[in-house]
Amino acid sequence: EIVLTQSPGTLSLSPGERATLSCRASQSLSSSYLAWYQQKPGQAPRLLVYGSSSRATDIPDRFSGSGSGTDFTLTISRLEPEDFAVYYCQHYGSSPLAFGGGTKVEIK
Amino acid sequence: EVQLVESGGNLVQPGRSLRLSCAASGFNFDDYAMHWVRQAPGKGLEWVSGISWNSDSIQYADSVKGRFTISRDNAKNSLYLQMNSLRAEDTALYYCAKDTHHSSNWEAFDYWGQGTLVTVSS
Numbered sequence: 001e002i003v004l005t006q007s008p009g010t011l012s013l014s015p016g017e018r019a020t021l022s023c024r025a026s027q028s029l030s031s032s033y034l035a036w037y038q039q040k041p042g043q044a045p046r047l048l049v050y051g052s053s054s055r056a057t058d059i060p061d062r063f064s065g066s067g068s069g070t071d072f073t074l075t076i077s078r079l080e081p082e083d084f085a086v087y088y089c090q091h092y093g094s095s096p097l098a099f100g101g102g103t104k105v106e107i108k
Numbered sequence: 109e110v111q112l113v114e115s116g117g118n119l120v121q122p123g124r125s126l127r128l129s130c131a132a133s134g135f136n137f138d139d140y141a142m143h144w145v146r147q148a149p150g151k152g153l154e155w156v157s158g159i160s161w162n163s164d165s166i167q168y169a170d171s172v173k174g175r176f177t178i179s180r181d182n183a184k185n186s187l188y189l190q191m192n193s194l195r196a197e198d199t200a201l202y203y204c205a206k207d208t209h210h211s212s213n214w215e216a217f218d219y220w221g222q223g224t225l226v227t228v229s230s
Contacts, residue, residue, distance in 0.1 A: 001170075035216035037153075044203055044223060045153065050216035056208075057218070088153055092214045095167035097143075097155040 002026055002091045004100035012108040019076040021103045023089035028069045033093030036065055036074045039102075040085045048087075049074065079105070110134040110219045112204050117224030120194055128224055130187040130204030138162075138182035141207040141214060144189050146200035147223070156202070157189065158214055167214075172198075194228045201225050 003026040013019055023034065032052035037045040047056040049065035052072060062077040076083055084107050089100040116128040130142070144156040157168045157178040166178055177190040187204050202224050205217035 033213070037217075039153075044220035045217075046220075047208070047216055047218050050208055050218075056216075090153075090155075090216065092216055094213065095158070096169055097158065097167075097214055099145075099153040099155065102152045 001096055002029070002098050004089050004091055004098055006087075006089055006100035006103050008103060009101070010104045010106060012106050013079055014108045015079050015081055017079050019074075019079055019083070019105055021074040021076075021087055021089075021105075023067075023072040023074070023100050025070045025072070025091060029072075029091055030093065032068055033091060034065075034067070034072050035090045035092060036063075037088045037090065038083075038085045039088065045088065076105075110206070112206065112219055112221035114202060114204050114221045114224035117202060117226045119227045119229065121230050122195055122228055124194055125190070125192045126194060126226060128189040128191065128202055128204075128226070130221060132185045132187065132204075132206070135206070135219075137180075137185040139210045141165075141211075142180060142187045143205045143207070143214075143217060144178060144187075145203045145205055145217070145220075146198075146226075147203070148197075148200045151200075154200075159187070161210065191226070194226075196228050199226060199228050 007022045034052045036049040039045040053065045091098045111133045113131045143158040175193045206219040207215040208218040
Protein backbone atom coordinates (compact mmCIF):
# COMPACT_ATOMS: atom_id res chain seq x y z
CA GLU A 1 0.00 0.00 0.00
CA ILE A 2 1.38 3.38 -1.03
CA VAL A 3 1.30 6.21 1.52
CA LEU A 4 1.57 9.82 0.33
CA THR A 5 3.04 12.46 2.64
CA GLN A 6 2.46 16.10 1.76
CA SER A 7 4.51 19.01 3.06
CA PRO A 8 4.23 21.55 4.40
CA GLY A 9 0.87 21.20 6.12
CA THR A 10 0.23 24.92 5.72
CA LEU A 11 1.89 27.44 3.41
CA SER A 12 1.41 31.14 4.21
CA LEU A 13 2.10 33.32 1.18
CA SER A 14 1.05 36.59 -0.42
CA PRO A 15 -0.64 37.01 -3.82
CA GLY A 16 1.99 37.12 -6.55
CA GLU A 17 4.39 34.84 -4.69
CA ARG A 18 5.50 31.40 -5.83
CA ALA A 19 4.13 28.31 -4.06
CA THR A 20 5.97 25.00 -3.97
CA LEU A 21 4.08 21.98 -2.62
CA SER A 22 5.68 18.61 -2.01
CA CYS A 23 4.28 15.08 -2.15
CA ARG A 24 6.44 12.09 -1.21
CA ALA A 25 5.40 8.49 -1.86
CA SER A 26 6.36 5.56 0.36
CA GLN A 27 7.40 3.61 -2.73
CA SER A 28 8.14 4.44 -6.33
CA LEU A 29 5.07 5.22 -8.47
CA SER A 30 5.06 3.40 -11.78
CA SER A 31 4.38 5.50 -14.87
CA SER A 32 4.06 8.61 -12.70
CA TYR A 33 0.46 7.86 -11.72
CA LEU A 34 0.34 11.00 -9.60
CA ALA A 35 -2.34 13.69 -9.69
CA TRP A 36 -2.95 17.00 -7.92
CA TYR A 37 -6.32 18.45 -6.91
CA GLN A 38 -7.46 21.80 -5.55
CA GLN A 39 -10.33 22.04 -3.10
CA LYS A 40 -12.01 25.21 -1.90
CA PRO A 41 -14.39 25.33 1.09
CA GLY A 42 -17.79 23.86 0.29
CA GLN A 43 -16.68 22.64 -3.13
CA ALA A 44 -15.73 19.32 -4.66
CA PRO A 45 -12.07 18.78 -5.54
CA ARG A 46 -10.89 19.94 -8.98
CA LEU A 47 -8.28 18.06 -10.99
CA LEU A 48 -5.24 20.23 -11.74
CA VAL A 49 -2.52 17.84 -12.90
CA TYR A 50 -2.36 14.14 -13.82
CA GLY A 51 0.47 11.91 -14.95
CA SER A 52 2.73 13.96 -12.68
CA SER A 53 3.01 16.88 -15.13
CA SER A 54 0.06 17.05 -17.53
CA ARG A 55 -2.31 19.93 -16.87
CA ALA A 56 -6.00 19.09 -16.89
CA THR A 57 -8.44 20.87 -19.17
CA ASP A 58 -8.79 24.64 -18.59
CA ILE A 59 -6.14 24.74 -15.87
CA PRO A 60 -4.02 27.93 -16.08
CA ASP A 61 -0.35 27.51 -16.96
CA ARG A 62 0.75 29.03 -13.66
CA PHE A 63 0.10 25.54 -12.26
CA SER A 64 2.81 23.00 -13.06
CA GLY A 65 3.60 19.53 -11.80
CA SER A 66 6.90 17.72 -11.81
CA GLY A 67 8.68 14.73 -10.32
CA SER A 68 9.00 10.99 -10.66
CA GLY A 69 9.66 7.94 -8.53
CA THR A 70 8.84 8.97 -4.98
CA ASP A 71 9.15 12.78 -5.05
CA PHE A 72 6.63 15.07 -6.72
CA THR A 73 6.04 18.82 -6.70
CA LEU A 74 3.18 21.15 -7.57
CA THR A 75 4.31 24.69 -8.32
CA ILE A 76 2.06 27.72 -8.58
CA SER A 77 4.25 30.33 -10.27
CA ARG A 78 2.37 33.46 -9.13
CA LEU A 79 -0.45 33.08 -6.64
CA GLU A 80 -3.77 34.61 -7.63
CA PRO A 81 -6.43 35.36 -4.98
CA GLU A 82 -8.49 32.38 -6.18
CA ASP A 83 -5.57 29.97 -5.62
CA PHE A 84 -5.79 30.04 -1.83
CA ALA A 85 -7.20 26.60 -1.08
CA VAL A 86 -6.25 23.08 0.02
CA TYR A 87 -4.24 20.94 -2.39
CA TYR A 88 -4.13 17.15 -2.42
CA CYS A 89 -1.88 14.76 -4.27
CA GLN A 90 -3.21 11.35 -5.30
CA HIS A 91 -1.73 8.05 -6.38
CA TYR A 92 -3.80 6.13 -8.93
CA GLY A 93 -3.17 3.36 -11.46
CA SER A 94 -3.35 0.50 -9.00
CA SER A 95 -5.32 -0.31 -5.90
CA PRO A 96 -5.58 0.91 -3.27
CA LEU A 97 -5.69 4.45 -4.57
CA ALA A 98 -4.50 7.01 -2.03
CA PHE A 99 -4.60 10.70 -1.28
CA GLY A 100 -2.06 12.72 0.64
CA GLY A 101 -3.12 14.58 3.75
CA GLY A 102 -3.26 17.93 1.96
CA THR A 103 -1.46 21.27 2.01
CA LYS A 104 -3.40 24.39 2.85
CA VAL A 105 -2.22 27.51 1.00
CA GLU A 106 -3.35 30.51 3.00
CA ILE A 107 -3.02 34.25 2.62
CA LYS A 108 -0.17 35.68 4.65
CA GLU B 109 -21.92 19.13 -19.86
CA VAL B 110 -20.78 16.37 -17.55
CA GLN B 111 -22.89 16.07 -14.40
CA LEU B 112 -22.65 13.71 -11.45
CA VAL B 113 -25.42 13.97 -8.88
CA GLU B 114 -25.24 11.94 -5.68
CA SER B 115 -28.22 11.09 -3.51
CA GLY B 116 -29.21 8.81 -0.65
CA GLY B 117 -27.22 10.34 2.19
CA ASN B 118 -28.97 10.49 5.55
CA LEU B 119 -28.67 10.21 9.32
CA VAL B 120 -28.50 6.52 10.23
CA GLN B 121 -27.85 4.55 13.41
CA PRO B 122 -24.68 2.49 13.85
CA GLY B 123 -25.05 -1.00 12.42
CA ARG B 124 -27.70 0.01 9.92
CA SER B 125 -27.49 0.18 6.11
CA LEU B 126 -27.72 2.88 3.48
CA ARG B 127 -27.55 2.91 -0.31
CA LEU B 128 -26.04 5.83 -2.18
CA SER B 129 -26.70 6.60 -5.83
CA CYS B 130 -24.90 8.72 -8.39
CA ALA B 131 -26.72 9.77 -11.57
CA ALA B 132 -24.39 10.54 -14.46
CA SER B 133 -25.04 12.56 -17.61
CA GLY B 134 -23.18 14.39 -20.35
CA PHE B 135 -20.75 11.61 -21.24
CA ASN B 136 -20.69 7.95 -22.31
CA PHE B 137 -21.06 6.47 -18.82
CA ASP B 138 -20.30 2.92 -19.93
CA ASP B 139 -16.86 3.97 -21.22
CA TYR B 140 -15.39 5.01 -17.86
CA ALA B 141 -14.47 3.58 -14.50
CA MET B 142 -16.14 5.29 -11.57
CA HIS B 143 -15.26 5.77 -7.92
CA TRP B 144 -16.56 6.75 -4.51
CA VAL B 145 -14.43 9.09 -2.41
CA ARG B 146 -15.35 10.33 1.06
CA GLN B 147 -14.37 13.24 3.24
CA ALA B 148 -15.05 13.27 6.96
CA PRO B 149 -15.96 16.70 8.40
CA GLY B 150 -12.87 18.91 8.44
CA LYS B 151 -10.64 16.09 7.18
CA GLY B 152 -8.93 15.04 3.97
CA LEU B 153 -10.01 12.88 1.06
CA GLU B 154 -10.25 9.10 1.32
CA TRP B 155 -10.76 6.81 -1.67
CA VAL B 156 -13.48 4.28 -0.86
CA SER B 157 -14.06 2.11 -3.90
CA GLY B 158 -13.71 1.91 -7.67
CA ILE B 159 -15.48 -0.06 -10.42
CA SER B 160 -14.32 -0.54 -13.99
CA TRP B 161 -16.48 0.41 -16.98
CA ASN B 162 -17.80 -3.15 -17.37
CA SER B 163 -17.83 -4.04 -13.63
CA ASP B 164 -15.10 -6.64 -14.19
CA SER B 165 -12.72 -4.93 -11.79
CA ILE B 166 -13.88 -3.78 -8.37
CA GLN B 167 -11.65 -2.61 -5.53
CA TYR B 168 -12.21 -1.34 -2.00
CA ALA B 169 -10.26 0.46 0.68
CA ASP B 170 -9.44 -1.79 3.61
CA SER B 171 -11.57 0.40 5.87
CA VAL B 172 -14.79 -0.61 4.06
CA LYS B 173 -13.95 -4.03 2.64
CA GLY B 174 -16.62 -6.58 3.52
CA ARG B 175 -19.14 -3.90 4.50
CA PHE B 176 -19.57 -1.78 1.36
CA THR B 177 -20.49 -2.91 -2.16
CA ILE B 178 -20.05 -0.81 -5.28
CA SER B 179 -22.11 -1.47 -8.40
CA ARG B 180 -23.24 0.24 -11.56
CA ASP B 181 -26.08 0.06 -14.05
CA ASN B 182 -24.83 1.26 -17.42
CA ALA B 183 -28.34 1.18 -18.89
CA LYS B 184 -29.40 3.71 -16.25
CA ASN B 185 -26.15 5.72 -16.22
CA SER B 186 -25.97 5.16 -12.50
CA LEU B 187 -23.41 4.25 -9.85
CA TYR B 188 -24.28 2.84 -6.45
CA LEU B 189 -22.72 2.22 -3.06
CA GLN B 190 -24.42 -0.20 -0.69
CA MET B 191 -23.17 0.49 2.81
CA ASN B 192 -23.85 -2.09 5.51
CA SER B 193 -22.82 -2.32 9.18
CA LEU B 194 -22.25 1.42 9.29
CA ARG B 195 -19.97 2.86 11.95
CA ALA B 196 -19.51 6.33 13.38
CA GLU B 197 -16.22 6.62 11.50
CA ASP B 198 -18.12 6.26 8.19
CA THR B 199 -19.61 9.71 8.78
CA ALA B 200 -18.54 11.78 5.79
CA LEU B 201 -19.49 13.56 2.61
CA TYR B 202 -19.48 10.92 -0.12
CA TYR B 203 -18.49 11.97 -3.63
CA CYS B 204 -18.76 10.01 -6.84
CA ALA B 205 -16.02 10.69 -9.37
CA LYS B 206 -15.23 9.76 -12.98
CA ASP B 207 -11.97 8.45 -14.39
CA THR B 208 -10.19 10.79 -16.80
CA HIS B 209 -9.60 8.21 -19.50
CA HIS B 210 -10.93 4.85 -20.65
CA SER B 211 -8.13 2.58 -19.51
CA SER B 212 -7.25 -0.82 -18.11
CA ASN B 213 -5.79 0.93 -15.05
CA TRP B 214 -7.38 3.34 -12.61
CA GLU B 215 -7.00 6.95 -13.73
CA ALA B 216 -7.18 10.40 -12.15
CA PHE B 217 -10.66 11.84 -11.51
CA ASP B 218 -11.68 14.65 -13.85
CA TYR B 219 -15.27 15.15 -12.71
CA TRP B 220 -16.77 14.99 -9.23
CA GLY B 221 -20.28 15.34 -7.91
CA GLN B 222 -21.14 17.73 -5.09
CA GLY B 223 -21.44 14.92 -2.58
CA THR B 224 -24.10 13.43 -0.32
CA LEU B 225 -23.76 13.52 3.46
CA VAL B 226 -23.86 10.34 5.52
CA THR B 227 -24.06 10.74 9.28
CA VAL B 228 -23.81 7.65 11.47
CA SER B 229 -24.98 8.36 14.98
CA SER B 230 -27.36 7.01 17.58
